[in-house]
Amino acid sequence: MAPRLGHALLLLGLLCGLLPRVSAHRLEEVLQGALIRIEPDRIHLELDLTPAVATVHRLERDLNPNRDDLISDPEAAAFSRTVAQRLQLRVDGRSIALRRVHEAVPALDALRDGDGVVHLVFEAPLPRLEPGEHRLEWHNGYRPGPSVYLTHAVMPESPEVRIRHQERSRDQRRHRIRFSVSEATTDLRPGTPSSR
Secondary structure, three states: OOHHHHHHHHHHHHHHOOHHHHHHHHHHOEEEEEEEEEEOOEEEEEEEEEEOHHHHHHHHHHHOOOOOOOOOHHHHHHHHHHHHHOEEEEEOOEEOOOEEEEEEOOOHHHHHOOOOOEEEEEEEEOOOOOOEEEEEEEEEOOOOOOEEEEEEEOOOOOOOEEEEEEEEOOOOOEEEEEEEEOHHHHOOOOOOOOOO
16 A cells, blocks of 8 residues: 555544544644654654645745745745644653655645645654663644644554554644564664754
Protein backbone atom coordinates (compact mmCIF):
# COMPACT_ATOMS: atom_id res chain seq x y z
CA MET A 1 0.00 0.00 0.00
CA ALA A 2 1.37 3.42 -0.90
CA PRO A 3 2.40 5.47 2.15
CA ARG A 4 0.04 8.35 1.38
CA LEU A 5 -2.87 5.93 0.87
CA GLY A 6 -2.13 4.15 4.12
CA HIS A 7 -1.85 7.51 5.87
CA ALA A 8 -5.22 8.61 4.48
CA LEU A 9 -6.96 5.37 5.44
CA LEU A 10 -5.61 5.48 8.97
CA LEU A 11 -6.72 9.07 9.45
CA LEU A 12 -10.12 8.10 8.08
CA GLY A 13 -10.34 5.35 10.66
CA LEU A 14 -9.44 7.76 13.45
CA LEU A 15 -11.93 10.28 12.14
CA CYS A 16 -14.75 7.76 12.31
CA GLY A 17 -14.45 7.73 16.07
CA LEU A 18 -15.01 11.50 16.18
CA LEU A 19 -17.63 11.81 13.45
CA PRO A 20 -20.41 13.23 15.64
CA ARG A 21 -18.17 16.04 16.87
CA VAL A 22 -16.39 16.70 13.56
CA SER A 23 -19.58 16.69 11.50
CA ALA A 24 -21.14 19.30 13.76
CA HIS A 25 -18.29 21.76 13.27
CA ARG A 26 -16.69 20.78 9.95
CA LEU A 27 -17.70 24.04 8.23
CA GLU A 28 -15.96 26.14 10.87
CA GLU A 29 -12.75 24.29 11.72
CA VAL A 30 -9.41 23.04 10.45
CA LEU A 31 -8.93 19.28 10.78
CA GLN A 32 -5.37 18.50 11.91
CA GLY A 33 -4.37 14.83 11.73
CA ALA A 34 -0.95 13.73 13.02
CA LEU A 35 0.73 10.35 12.64
CA ILE A 36 3.83 9.68 14.76
CA ARG A 37 6.28 6.87 14.03
CA ILE A 38 9.09 6.11 16.46
CA GLU A 39 12.27 4.51 15.10
CA PRO A 40 15.54 3.70 16.90
CA ASP A 41 17.30 6.82 15.59
CA ARG A 42 14.49 9.26 14.80
CA ILE A 43 10.89 10.36 15.19
CA HIS A 44 8.93 10.58 11.93
CA LEU A 45 5.87 12.85 11.94
CA GLU A 46 3.27 13.47 9.26
CA LEU A 47 0.70 16.22 9.71
CA ASP A 48 -2.31 16.79 7.45
CA LEU A 49 -4.19 20.09 7.61
CA THR A 50 -7.65 20.08 6.04
CA PRO A 51 -9.35 23.48 6.31
CA ALA A 52 -13.09 23.84 6.04
CA VAL A 53 -14.32 26.38 3.50
CA ALA A 54 -15.01 28.99 6.19
CA THR A 55 -11.52 28.67 7.69
CA VAL A 56 -9.33 28.70 4.56
CA HIS A 57 -8.67 32.43 4.90
CA ARG A 58 -7.03 31.82 8.29
CA LEU A 59 -4.62 29.30 6.77
CA GLU A 60 -3.96 31.55 3.78
CA ARG A 61 -2.35 34.17 6.01
CA ASP A 62 0.46 31.71 6.76
CA LEU A 63 0.55 29.97 3.37
CA ASN A 64 0.44 33.02 1.10
CA PRO A 65 1.65 36.07 3.05
CA ASN A 66 2.10 38.22 -0.07
CA ARG A 67 -1.52 37.49 -1.10
CA ASP A 68 -0.77 36.91 -4.76
CA ASP A 69 -2.95 33.74 -4.79
CA LEU A 70 0.04 31.59 -5.73
CA ILE A 71 1.81 29.45 -3.13
CA SER A 72 5.47 29.34 -4.17
CA ASP A 73 7.95 26.66 -3.08
CA PRO A 74 9.70 29.11 -0.70
CA GLU A 75 6.33 30.03 0.82
CA ALA A 76 5.43 26.36 1.29
CA ALA A 77 8.81 25.69 2.94
CA ALA A 78 8.42 28.74 5.18
CA PHE A 79 4.96 27.51 6.16
CA SER A 80 6.40 24.13 7.18
CA ARG A 81 8.98 25.86 9.35
CA THR A 82 6.28 28.06 10.92
CA VAL A 83 4.23 25.01 11.85
CA ALA A 84 7.31 23.15 13.14
CA GLN A 85 8.02 25.99 15.54
CA ARG A 86 4.63 25.42 17.14
CA LEU A 87 4.98 21.66 17.52
CA GLN A 88 6.53 20.42 20.75
CA LEU A 89 8.21 17.03 21.02
CA ARG A 90 9.90 15.64 24.13
CA VAL A 91 11.52 12.27 24.73
CA ASP A 92 12.17 11.34 28.37
CA GLY A 93 11.69 14.98 29.29
CA ARG A 94 14.19 16.33 26.74
CA SER A 95 13.07 18.65 23.94
CA ILE A 96 13.68 17.23 20.46
CA ALA A 97 13.71 19.65 17.54
CA LEU A 98 11.68 18.76 14.46
CA ARG A 99 13.15 19.51 11.05
CA ARG A 100 11.24 19.98 7.84
CA VAL A 101 11.52 17.08 5.38
CA HIS A 102 8.81 17.62 2.77
CA GLU A 103 5.54 19.41 2.14
CA ALA A 104 2.76 18.96 -0.40
CA VAL A 105 0.59 22.06 -0.64
CA PRO A 106 -2.38 22.21 -3.05
CA ALA A 107 -3.40 25.30 -4.98
CA LEU A 108 -5.43 27.88 -3.11
CA ASP A 109 -8.40 27.25 -5.39
CA ALA A 110 -8.52 23.62 -4.22
CA LEU A 111 -8.36 24.70 -0.59
CA ARG A 112 -11.10 27.27 -1.10
CA ASP A 113 -13.30 24.63 -2.72
CA GLY A 114 -12.87 22.36 0.31
CA ASP A 115 -10.89 19.74 -1.65
CA GLY A 116 -7.34 20.48 -0.53
CA VAL A 117 -5.13 18.90 2.13
CA VAL A 118 -1.81 20.38 3.21
CA HIS A 119 0.56 17.47 3.89
CA LEU A 120 3.66 18.17 6.00
CA VAL A 121 6.46 15.74 6.87
CA PHE A 122 8.95 16.28 9.69
CA GLU A 123 11.67 14.25 11.37
CA ALA A 124 13.63 14.59 14.60
CA PRO A 125 16.91 12.74 15.21
CA LEU A 126 17.04 10.85 18.49
CA PRO A 127 20.00 10.66 20.85
CA ARG A 128 21.25 7.29 22.03
CA LEU A 129 18.50 5.56 24.02
CA GLU A 130 19.14 3.02 26.74
CA PRO A 131 17.29 -0.31 26.45
CA GLY A 132 14.00 -0.33 28.32
CA GLU A 133 10.94 1.89 28.47
CA HIS A 134 10.84 5.51 27.33
CA ARG A 135 8.25 8.28 27.11
CA LEU A 136 7.40 10.56 24.21
CA GLU A 137 5.25 13.67 24.73
CA TRP A 138 3.75 15.57 21.81
CA HIS A 139 1.85 18.83 21.74
CA ASN A 140 0.32 20.42 18.65
CA GLY A 141 0.44 24.16 19.27
CA TYR A 142 -0.38 25.20 15.72
CA ARG A 143 -3.78 26.88 15.71
CA PRO A 144 -4.64 28.91 12.60
CA GLY A 145 -8.19 29.08 13.92
CA PRO A 146 -10.71 26.72 15.51
CA SER A 147 -9.38 23.21 14.94
CA VAL A 148 -10.22 19.55 15.44
CA TYR A 149 -7.17 17.45 16.30
CA LEU A 150 -6.40 13.78 15.72
CA THR A 151 -3.17 12.05 16.72
CA HIS A 152 -1.95 8.47 16.62
CA ALA A 153 1.28 6.49 16.93
CA VAL A 154 1.73 4.06 14.05
CA MET A 155 3.64 0.80 14.17
CA PRO A 156 7.43 1.33 13.93
CA GLU A 157 9.23 -0.11 10.92
CA SER A 158 11.99 -1.38 13.21
CA PRO A 159 11.24 -4.51 15.30
CA GLU A 160 13.48 -3.03 17.99
CA VAL A 161 10.87 -0.46 19.01
CA ARG A 162 7.49 -1.38 20.51
CA ILE A 163 4.61 0.92 21.39
CA ARG A 164 3.39 0.07 24.90
CA HIS A 165 0.69 2.61 25.67
CA GLN A 166 -0.91 5.76 24.25
CA GLU A 167 -2.70 8.47 26.17
CA ARG A 168 -4.32 11.53 24.62
CA SER A 169 -5.84 14.70 25.98
CA ARG A 170 -9.55 15.13 25.36
CA ASP A 171 -8.96 17.46 22.40
CA GLN A 172 -6.00 15.34 21.16
CA ARG A 173 -3.63 18.29 21.04
CA ARG A 174 -1.47 16.43 23.56
CA HIS A 175 -0.32 12.84 23.21
CA ARG A 176 1.82 10.69 25.52
CA ILE A 177 3.36 7.50 24.21
CA ARG A 178 5.21 4.86 26.24
CA PHE A 179 7.52 2.77 24.10
CA SER A 180 10.32 0.29 24.67
CA VAL A 181 13.68 -0.09 22.98
CA SER A 182 15.47 -3.43 22.76
CA GLU A 183 19.18 -3.97 23.42
CA ALA A 184 20.06 -3.98 19.72
CA THR A 185 19.14 -0.31 19.23
CA THR A 186 21.53 1.17 21.77
CA ASP A 187 24.46 1.35 19.33
CA LEU A 188 23.25 4.17 17.09
CA ARG A 189 25.15 6.10 14.47
CA PRO A 190 28.20 7.99 15.74
CA GLY A 191 27.57 11.66 16.21
CA THR A 192 23.80 11.43 16.53
CA PRO A 193 22.70 14.86 17.80
CA SER A 194 21.56 15.02 21.39
CA SER A 195 19.39 17.68 22.89
CA ARG A 196 21.00 17.47 26.32
